[in-house]
Amino acid sequence: MAFLSSRRGRARLAPELDDAGLGRLLKSLQAATGAGTIATTDLYMAQVSRLLDQGGADWDRRTHRLSVLAHCLSASHGPRAWATREPRNASALVLSAWAQLERGRSLGRPQDAVGIIGSCLRAAELAPKDPTPWVVLLGLSRLERRSQPEVFSLWHEVLTRDRWNRAAYLSMLRFLGPQEMGSRVQVLDFVDAVRAGAPADAPCAATELTAEVLHYQSVLARGGVEALMARTHWTHFSTAQALGRAVCTWGRPGAVRHAAAVADLNLLAYALMAAERRVEARPVFEVINGTVAAWPWSAGGDPVSEFERARIRSGAGV
Incomplete structure (x- = not known):
């Protein structure tokens, strides 16, 4: 940092x-959105792809960047256009699915849960070590109020690939809270388990x-x-x-x-x-x-x- x-x-x-590269990309995308060209230029796809590829197997950085991009582009059809253009690009598929998930959160329900699941599963096949498709599926399962066994199964898929994935832990924390499908007692049990196992400087700390x-x-x-x-x-x-x-x-x-x-x-x-x-x-x-x-x-x-x-x-x- x-x-x-x-x-x-x-x-x-x-x-x-403090991610300077991501900050520059967001400014560029905002400018393209204002010009009405974001979904029609190769520049959009190239810029996003380049940034996401820079991180390599730094799953913590990749998760952060995809999360921010998905939130900022949730109202744009750019991510879906990119995934349509490059159906074998795992980054394009995950970004499209995550942007749709963010849009669904704002509405209180997913508009195309089947499409989100399909994109994530294809991305998982193309990049089996990448935790981000499973992070998105975990978020979708919460939005759809799935049962605890289903949600925990997806959480473990993330942890298999990225043991201390911050987004996954915070997602489970909210799922286990009384506002969703759990209780204060479940939250405290979960926190105790995390504190006992996670390093003090882990992303999920x-x-x-x-x-x-x-x-x-x-x-x-x-x-x-x-x-x-x-x-x-x-x-x-x-x-x-x-x-x-x-x-x-x-x-x-x-x-x-x-x-x-x-x-x-x-x-x-x-x-x-x-x-x-x-x-x-x-x-x-x-x-x-x-x-x-x-x-x-x-x-x-x-x-x-x-x-x-x-x-x-x-x-x-x-």
């Missing part, structure tokens, strides 16, 4: 995080803190007396321990280097501010240097504004 100086950077929403933030935000969302008392969540012994572990592991520049590390640092800064641990949050904000991940800040309103208010409260860069 490229860490900048401690000089305070302008807060900006950056889905690419934020699973535990993500669970705590999700629970905290769910309490806030209920409103009333519970919301007023939500801050006490961070004083519970196990929660304070989880936050302390994250500070010790991630709080130093260069301590975490996976593709979405900046998003996890945003999570840590948010949790520290929610817990009123401003002194500990200050150096985390300085490391982030203004690169804002939409979640968890979006729960309180505009993510950039929420981030900036929290950063000012922490005293970072002043």
Whole structure:
């Protein structure tokens, strides 16, 4: 991860995080979208293909890039056009399926589940070591409210190819939560298992803190007396321990280097501010240097504004 100086950077929403190559590609695609040419030029396919090929077998980086591209292109017919043009290109098939999944999430249901499954299975045949087709199938199974055995089967397909795949762990965390097909008890059991097995600097290391933030935000969302008392969540012994572990592991520049590390640092800064641990949050904000991940800040309103208010409260860069 490229860490900048401690000089305070302008807060900006950056889905690419600190991936400069992905950031340049997103700007290029946005320009092509504005010109109405994104689905008709070879330049679109060549640029995306080149970036995805650069990572080789770095599955963590590939998953991050495909996830961001799929979200940003979910309203475009470019990914499907690319997959139609190159039906034996695994990257094209996965991006098309993932973009359709993102579109389905926005609608609350997939428009073409059979097509998504078909694209993913063809991609898995073409690139059997690649976990990303299975990450997409895992997401689809959640959207369709599939049974736990079916979902766990897909999760294990991802882990067979990429043991600490961040997207897969966070997907399972949400699936096992009370908002989907599980309960708080299942979440805690899952988190305990991850903490016991995963290295402290693994891409999925934020699973535990993500669970705590999700629970905290769910309490806030209920409103009333519970919301007023939500801050006490961070004083519970196990929660304070989880936050302390994250500070010790991630709080130093260069301590975490996976593709979405900046998003996890945003999570840590948010949790520290929610817990009123401003002194500990200050150096985390300085490391982030203004690169804002939409979640968890979006729960309180505009993510950039929420981030900036929290950063000012922490005293970072002043």
